[in-house]
Amino acid sequence: MSNSRKYSSAVVDGYERAASRAMLYPVGFKKEDFKKPQVGIASTWSMVTPCNMHINDLADEAEIGVNSAGGKAVIFNTITISDGISMGSEGMKYSLVSREVIADSIETVVACQGFDGVVAIGGCDKNMPGCLMGLARLNRPSVFVYGGTIQPGKNHTDVVSVFEAVGKRANNDITDIELEQIESTAIPGPGSCGGMYTANTMASAIEALGMSLPNSSSQDAISADKNSDSSRAGEAVLNLLDKDIKPSDIMTKEAFENAITLIITLGGSTNAVLHLIAMADAINVDLTIDDFTRIGANVPVLADLKPSGKYMMSELVQIGGTLPLMKMLLDAGMLHGRLHNSNWQDLS
Secondary structure, rough: OOOOOOOHHHHHHHHHHHHHHHHHHHHOHHHHHHHEEEEEEEOOOOOOOOOOOOHHHHHHHHHHHHHHHEEEEEEEEOOOHHHHHHHHHHHHHHHHHHHHHHHHHHHHHHHHOOOOOEEEEEEOOHHHHHHHHHHHHHHHOEEEEEEOOOEEEEEOOHHHHHHHHHHHHOOOOOOOOHHHHHOOOOOOOOOOOOOHHHHHHHHHHHHOOOOOOOOOOOEEEEOOHHHHHHHHHHHHHHHHHHHHOOHHHHHHHHHHHHHHHHHHHHHOOHHHHHHHHHHHOOOOOOOOOHHHHHHOOOOOOOEEEEOOOEEEEEHHHHHHHHHHHHHHHHHOOOOOOOOOOOOOOOOO
């Protein structure tokens, strides 16, 4: 790993940096850690929303993965807001702005602290593209981990079931008691909104893009698979550091076209247009809405997922997730090149 400490060496090497090292001993560094590549774990954990309430545990798993692979992990946090909570209020004006704040904060911490690589963990509408924009700007070996999808609520409900119930209550089709029964059971625990809404759409896009490990987009939030995904992501960053593979090597125009192809096939959220164009801009790839139109003219919608369909992401997980679908698209000549960037072949 001759070049794996490109940034951290400038922060902690030499007698002149003794004060910097002194400040790191109390946060868990040992003498030998100063010779290891440092990997920042950008956690979007908060109790603001169920999408992110478990991500601190996934950050711990990523830390284990980094450390076991020979690096030194450092966990830090950034913000998260919830569209689902703020929708219809003045708070929604902050929603898209938060994406830029998240990207700025990840870029700021990583660049300031001299981290050599990054694992970013997100699970909500704006922190996911925000993470990718930050990683793109930094252009240091990086992996994204999706926080995972939520389980269905009682009677196969989810957050949109609550919005629909509000409409029924406004029309006097249900009572206040019936509305309360739906709202109190539709979201049973940690994880991102259960249909092919923005979070699951962006997770699928990021996986097809090559910035997360295979099937990271289609795992339950609380599962052994998601814990393993997080620890393996930590290991993967050390592999990228060894090979000096950066986001600019992965997030190519062809990779963005793969992402668009997959989300169209899944019937994903149109918010992907907004976010993928911003992500492409951050990595200096020319992507426009015309690319979505061009690709969409030749790609079928195959999935029957909410909100347009019947099923939830957790049910797609049960039949193998996005990976079989991407293999089918690859065999049909609808995806560019290998299914995943070759960086993952020894880790998938």
